Amino acid sequence: MVDVSVVMPCLNEEKTVGICVEKAIKVFKENNIDGEVIVVDNGSTDNSAEVAKKAGARVVSEERKGKGYAMQKGFSEVKGKYIIIVDSDNTSNLLEIPKFLSPLMNEGYDFVNGSRFKGQILPGAMPWLHQHVGNTFLTKIFNLFFHTNISDMTSGFFGFKIDILKKIELKTAGFDFESEIKAKIAKENLKIAEVPVNLSPREKWTKPKLNSFRDGWKHLRFMFLFAPNWLFLIPGVIFSVIGLFLIFSILFGSLKIFWIYNLIFIR
Ligand SMILES: Nc1nc2c(ncn2[C@@H]2O[C@H](COP(=O)(O)OP(=O)(O)O)[C@@H](O)[C@H]2O)c(=O)[nH]1
Ligand SMILES: [Mg+2]
Structure with missing residues (x-):
């Protein structure tokens, strides 16, 4: 197996993609691992598929566009006991894969998240707005909603035991795949570890596929929908308390209904 x-x-x-595949194979050889590399292509118009195949990967393709759909396709093809997910833009260093394997194989963890915030983010690797606002904010919301203590929710470099896939069903199409898989794992109360990983800038003249606002919004939307207490119950309770306070103030206190009525005319 x-x-x-x-x-x-x-x-x-x-x-x-070729460099990434070669690095994964190097890790397998150096650590005596029986491994496979699966590249999930999604209609690339360049030579990605050929380059990946030549470097030693099995290339599968997914027709439905989006990173989430691509990952679902990849998961339907895996044969390994331990799965490592990593981008093919060489911003993450695949030579760091052994860091993930030790907690999974020897320390009883089910899921290991690669944290760029605990490692080194090289200059130019992550836009300032992502590093100090977007990712930090999304990770804080994630920890609050799903009772975790991770430091990098949007990281696309992580590993887990194959058995996890029997417990969760993945549905998202795009980059919200990362919030989906991590939230579903957190809800299963599985053992989660984190290891530091480094992040390098993208190769010159290559384009990121992520759109900060569109994909940030998708993460946020997923987290609220998957934690309906935070979408409905908690705002509902807050508005009810404010409503009751106003009603009692009008009935028994000094607040006059005319004052509230006058608010409508404030310009
Ligand atoms: N198969 C597939 N891969 C995608 C798609 N969108 C992004 N990727 C890959 O997902 C990885 C992360 O994308 P990237 O734009 O670098 O996002 P970032 O690293 O989060 O800023 C890269 O390896 C992309 O090639 C997609 O629609 N389909
Ligand atoms: Mg990238």
């Missing part, structure tokens, strides 16, 4: 499956989503990454 294959021990480790490395699954990489790939959309027009011909400059880097």
Whole structure:
């Protein structure tokens, strides 16, 4: 049986996907691991698929566009006991894969998240707005909603035991895949560890596929919908308390209904 499956989503990454595949195979050789590399292509218009195949990966393709759909396709193809997910743009260093394997194989963890915030983010690797606002905010919301203590929710470099896939069903199409898989794992009360990983800038002249606002919004939307207490119950309770307070103030206190009525005319 294959021990480790490395699954990489790939959309027009011909400059880097080959390097990533070679690094994964190098890790397998150096650590005596029976491993496979699966690259999930999604209609790349460049030579990504050929480059990945030549470097030694099994290339599968998914027709439905989006990183989430690509990952679902990859998961339906894996043969390994341990799964590592990593991008194919060579911003994460695949030589760091052994860091994930030790907690999964020897320390009883079910899921290991790679944290760029605990590692080193090289200059130019992450936009300032993502590093100090977007990712920090999304991770704080995630920890609050799902009772976790991770430091990098949007990281796309993580690993887990294959058995986890029997317990969760993945549905999201795009980059919200990361919030989906991590939230569903957190709800299963599985053992989660975190390891530091480094992040390098993208290769020159290659384009990121992520759109900060569109994809940030998708993460937020998923988290609220998957934690309906925070979408309905808690705001409902807050508005009820404010409503009751106003009603009692009008009935028994000094607040005059005319004053509230006059609020309508404030310009
Ligand atoms: N198969 C597939 N891969 C995708 C798609 N969108 C992004 N990717 C891959 O997902 C990884 C992360 O994308 P990237 O734009 O670098 O996002 P960021 O690293 O989160 O800023 C890269 O390896 C992309 O090639 C998609 O629609 N389909
Ligand atoms: Mg990237």
